[in-house]
Amino acid sequence: xxxxxxxxxxxxxxxxxxxxxxxxxxxxxxxxxxxxxxxxxxxxxxxxxxxxxxxxxxxxxxxxxxxxxxxxxxxxxxxxxxxxxxxxxxxxxxxxxxxxxxxxxxxxxxxxxxxxxxxxxxxxxxxxxxxxxxxxxxxxxxxxxxxxxxxxxxxxxxxxxxxxxxxxxxxxxxxxxxxxxxxxxxxxxxxxxxxxxxxxxxxxxxxxxxxxxxxxxxxxxxxxxxxxxxxxxxxxxxxxxxxxxxxxxxxxxxxxxxxxxxxxxxxxxxxxxxxxxxxxxxxxxxxxxxxxxxxxxxxxxxxxxxxxxxxxxxxxxxxx
Amino acid sequence: xxxxxxxxxxxxxxxxxxxxxxxxxxxxxxxxxxxxxxxxxxxxxxxxxxxxxxxxxxxxxxxxxxxxxxxxxxxxxxxxxxxxxxxxxxxxxxxxxxxxxxxxxxxxxxxxxxxxxxxxxxxxxxxxxxxxxxxxxxxxxxxxxxxxxxxxxxxxxxxxxxxxxxxxxxxxxxxxxxxxxxxxxxxxxxxxxxxxxxx
Numbered sequence: 432x433x434x435x436x437x438x439x440x441x442x443x444x445x446x447x448x449x450x451x452x453x454x455x456x457x458x459x460x461x462x463x464x465x466x467x468x469x470x471x472x473x474x475x476x477x478x479x480x481x482x483x484x485x486x487x488x489x490x491x492x493x494x495x496x497x498x499x500x501x502x503x504x505x506x507x508x509x510x511x512x513x514x515x516x517x518x519x520x521x522x523x524x525x526x527x528x529x530x531x532x533x534x535x536x537x538x539x540x541x542x543x544x545x546x547x548x549x550x551x552x553x554x555x556x557x558x559x560x561x562x563x564x565x566x567x568x569x570x571x572x573x574x575x576x577x578x579x580x581x582x583x584x585x586x587x588x589x590x591x592x593x594x595x596x597x598x599x600x601x602x603x604x605x606x607x608x609x610x611x612x613x614x615x616x617x618x619x620x621x622x623x624x625x626x627x628x629x630x631x632x633x634x635x636x637x638x639x640x641x642x643x644x645x646x647x648x649x650x651x652x653x654x655x656x657x658x659x660x661x662x663x664x665x666x667x668x669x670x671x672x673x674x675x676x677x678x679x680x681x682x683x684x685x686x687x688x689x690x691x692x693x694x695x696x697x698x699x700x701x702x703x704x705x706x707x708x709x710x711x712x713x714x715x716x717x718x719x720x721x722x723x724x725x726x727x728x729x730x731x732x733x734x735x736x737x738x739x740x741x742x743x744x745x746x747x748x749x750x751x
Numbered sequence: 752x753x754x755x756x757x758x759x760x761x762x763x764x765x766x767x768x769x770x771x772x773x774x775x776x777x778x779x780x781x782x783x784x785x786x787x788x789x790x791x792x793x794x795x796x797x798x799x800x801x802x803x804x805x806x807x808x809x810x811x812x813x814x815x816x817x818x819x820x821x822x823x824x825x826x827x828x829x830x831x832x833x834x835x836x837x838x839x840x841x842x843x844x845x846x847x848x849x850x851x852x853x854x855x856x857x858x859x860x861x862x863x864x865x866x867x868x869x870x871x872x873x874x875x876x877x878x879x880x881x882x883x884x885x886x887x888x889x890x891x892x893x894x895x896x897x898x899x900x901x902x903x904x905x906x907x908x909x910x911x912x913x914x915x916x917x918x919x920x921x922x923x924x925x926x927x928x929x930x931x932x933x934x935x936x937x938x939x940x941x942x943x944x945x946x947x948x949x950x
Contacts, residue, residue, distance in 0.1 A: 445924070446924045446928075449927050480931075484903060484938075485903045487881070488899075489904070491885070491904070492904050495801065500793075503793060504818065507819065508786070508793065508818070511821060511822045511825075512789050514825050515789065515825065515834070518825065
């Protein structure tokens, strides 16, 4: 409300008349105007006329009935409803992740679920960026021509379960290549995606064999990380902090795993008793999605309808 | 191309409300909350666009273009919190872009096409009043008409209207004031009130 108590004693102005007509004045100010009208009948007439205009417009709105309201562009509305519902699901997932309380702050994150594997180089702090951006500096890397090779290789470490490459095409992210990261403490692969601007999104997928947790992961300034665990599989997404894709990419990666056919889903695997699959819920290990990333959706206007970003703060989706 | 054959709007809530709607009712029951919200918002968009432009088919085309733009650009990682404001803002931008493309601004509503769709009001007096109002709206400059409709018809707050139109709130208040005052002089109701005061 723009008429705060601070303005209570301001002289009656044009905006007051409009706000009186719209019923948007605080009681004290409204009473002041009522008194004002007694001495300024011309203002009273104007304000009452505006109020009647408003009532008449309301009747006009009520009277305009669209016979095809339920059938208006059904395919378009169905597609849009599905898109919006998808957004709500992502929001719920993001909120759940926030509630889980696992921090993923731009610049510094914690990693969970990497077991020790003797003889292999330890995964230490600051390892994730090296691992994802320049794996040759840390692990023996085997670039594979077909991304399914790296996925298939990792799938062998999942006790017969299979993985499917996350499809991020709907985010405008094209798969670039996959790499097998050998000689790490855990079987792991790296997947690289790229958007049309050339910004890269890195996905780390590893298989956990124990309950041990080892924190690491200093993300360089300007980057943001999402890390979570789904049963025996651990994930990390790292991308420039102005990337809008991370939260949804997380959802797609999870969906992709859960929808895998021909084998037990990872979620089910995580829930089922297994000597190799530690019992850790995804919710416990889900990292908080990036908060307040500036979006890159093209917009024509400076105005900004409210949108809900991950974590519930103001995001940057702009009108189109 | 939009399907214009179904672009019909008519006055008479009681007709639509009391009529047999088994098919629509089934659709409503089968639609989720998002879909229900969307239908309501789209109906409001169509109403606003119709009163903004005056031509039902053109108004529905505008709404369709806005919805398409929303569909293309909405991303699930940035869910929309205020769907109504988002849709209206997009509609406004599409409207402005359309005018830019055509390099012309038409500041009048072809009232006849709208008035012809105002059918079966509760009384003849109401019908005349609504026609009168529609004609007066058509004579307002577009910018004033937008503000009057968003605030008076859709019940938006001044702040939301400012966001939708991409202008400062002071501009909204100014346009609202001028628009309503123009309406007051253009409608018989305003003239009648004037007469009563004179007495």
